[in-house]
Amino acid sequence: MAEKSKRNPNWSRDELILALDFYVKNRGKSFEDTSEEVQRLAREVNAVGRALGLTGTDTFRNAVGASMKLQNFRSRDPDVDAKGLSRGNRLEQVLMDEFITDPARLASVADAIRAVVKLGEMPMVSMAADEVDAQEGRVLTRLHTYRERDRAIVKRKKDSFRKRHGTLFCEVCNFDFSSKYGERGANFIECHHTKPVSELIPGEKTKLADLALLCANCHRMVHAARPWWSVEELRTSLVSD
Ligand SMILES: [Zn+2]
Ligand SMILES: [Zn+2]
Secondary structure, X not given: OHHHHOOOOOOOHHXXXXXXXXXXXXXXXXXXXXXXXXXXXXXXXXXXXXXXXXXXXXXXXXXXXXXXXXXXXXXXXXXXXXXXXXXXXXXXXXXHHHHOOOXXXXXXXXXXXXXXXXXXXXXXXXXXXXXXXXXXOHHHHHHHHHHXXXXXXXXXXXXXXXXXXXXXXXXXXXXXXXXXXXXXXXXXXEEEEOOOHHHOOOOOOOOHHHEEEEOHHHHHHHOOOOOXXXXXXXXXXOOOO
């Protein structure tokens, strides 16, 4: 029993994204745990892990662990001749598949994660149990959720929408809370931040044009599986009755 609590937790998406970004930028290197760069990567990953509330033993996210993850990625790199079996876990393969063809996006996601953690601005927002973190990891998922719940900007968005359309309704399914629930639903609607999570910039101001009004159901559907759907994708997937 005591043994189990002494183990380090599995690497999160966010931590692996930093390692994969490092891997892609340093493919030719040998990733010794004594290398200055690998040690810097380990410190960054360590900071991200701790910001996510992860803890472990005194070997938590050290250079030996970082070196191992980099070797795992190499064993799964489709552009490297495989010498032997793929190493590591399934999530490492998933991330390799998701990001390997788009190193620019990978780099911008990794930069954004690092920036949020560095600013110490990790928003602690609660999410519903059935909402799935974005492909880009939990740090940016929280930033997304935090932005779309910003009371001041939500109020401005609703005001401008009402001015234009006379009422509030879901931009996907047209549901209008006031027509269903009367007075109680009069001001009720959710805001969804439509900017791709990989393009979120820490500290940046949200623009009204980046927000869409969605009913609670449609908003949950956007966030219900990876990859998250765009508002367009959800609209075209609606089953007409
Ligand atoms: Zn809707
Ligand atoms: Zn959203």
